[in-house]
Amino acid sequence: MSMPQYSFVIPVYNEEETLEPLCQRIAALLDQLDAPAEVLLVDDSSHDASYRIMCDVHARDARFKVIGLSRNFGHQNAITAGMDLASGRAVVVMDADLQDPPEVVLEMIAKWKEGYHIVYACRSRRAGESWFKKSTAHLFYRLIGNLSTVPIPHDVGDFRLVDRAALRAFQSLRENNRYVRGMFSWLGFQQTAVYYERAERFAGETKYPLKKMLKFATDGIVSFSNVPLQLALNLGFLFSALSFLTGISAVALKWMGYTIPGWTSQVLILSFFFGVQLLVTGMMGEYVGRIYEEVKHRPLYIVREMHGLASDTRALRRAVLPADLDEWRRPPIGMRAPAGIDEIGSLV
Ligand code: UDP
Numbered sequence: 001m002s003m004p005q006y007s008f009v010i011p012v013y014n015e016e017e018t019l020e021p022l023c024q025r026i027a028a029l030l031d032q033l034d035a036p037a038e039v040l041l042v043d044d045s046s047h048d049a050s051y052r053i054m055c056d057v058h059a060r061d062a063r064f065k066v067i068g069l070s071r072n073f074g075h076q077n078a079i080t081a082g083m084d085l086a087s088g089r090a091v092v093v094m095d096a097d098l099q100d101p102p103e104v105v106l107e108m109i110a111k112w113k114e115g116y117h118i119v120y121a122c123r124s125r126r127a128g129e130s131w132f133k134k135s136t137a138h139l140f141y142r143l144i145g146n147l148s149t150v151p152i153p154h155d156v157g158d159f160r161l162v163d164r165a166a167l168r169a170f171q172s173l174r175e176n177n178r179y180v181r182g183m184f185s186w187l188g189f190q191q192t193a194v195y196y197e198r199a200e201r202f203a204g205e206t207k208y209p210l211k212k213m214l215k216f217a218t219d220g221i222v223s224f225s226n227v228p229l230q231l232a233l234n235l236g237f238l239f240s241a242l243s244f245l246t247g248i249s250a251v252a253l254k255w256m257g258y259t260i261p262g263w264t265s266q267v268l269i270l271s272f273f274f275g276v277q278l279l280v281t282g283m284m285g286e287y288v289g290r291i292y293e294e295v296k297h298r299p300l301y302i303v304r305e306m307h308g309l310a311s312d313t314r315a316l317r318r319a320v321l322p323a324d325l326d327e328w329r330r331p332p333i334g335m336r337a338p339a340g341i342d343e344i345g346s347l348v
């Protein structure tokens, strides 16, 4: 097949019920495109039948390629894996659950042809999501929009089209705690939006339970804002001023002969201050923990198996970008690469 003009990157985690209809809808879309396309299905180590279904789809239609990660690295890293290996001139990222209607891609391509580097899809309405999810998402997008040092558009997820120039720039960002939608805002370039109604999940459950959602939201805020640290510092100033005043008044009262009868006020003040201290330490911990993650310099994902991509060594070479990881990527001399993987090895 000639070099694809378009690549679709789709992270998949336990989506066995959706994969067949998804691939059918995407295949129909590919037939409408004006140039060849490839679809990279990134299996984030699903433990249902997803991987088998993806391999079946690949066997039927070679435009669908499969990347299997060695464990569950999370949505954002799965997207990164696909974007590293995509070889199209325009790369589209979309979810596997059909919440992002594939047909919107035609509008994105039209905008790309007008000259935009990044075309993101903005949700004008969200169907079938709980009141809780919609209202927390609404609040979160506004909060991060205000805190972030770069403007991050509201109600925009990871559904977007990116051209080669922006993609290359994105590939140079190898941070571990990834908030991909914010990273694209940070990149700059000519960006524009297309609006769409976010459909209901086709089948199955969301893979973002409350705990993961909170981690994702914290990653977003901590990666793009130092405001919580500044807040901690300001709180520190405020409360040290207050405690200074409390100290002076306590000494003055003692000189005037008043003794403080109760301990209630003391307990209240102490517990309040301890609370604030814990809060501030916790905030700092969020940043320190992330610094620790970053200094380890671990790869963002490990590929276990690939189908349809093994011969494209140029794409593989792009998979790990920092130059210092280049050596490590090569399998030791005399060691045979596992089946399905070319000579560069499975660790990317
Ligand atoms: N996903 C993934 N790894 C994960 C969690 C999710 O690859 O650890 C995929 C999932 O299969 C889907 C996309 O990421 O294609 C978005 O997940 P989901 O639809 O559950 O998120 P929501 O739309 O509910 O925010």
Ligand code: MG
Binding pocket: 095, 097, 099, 201, 206
């Ligand atoms: Mg979804």
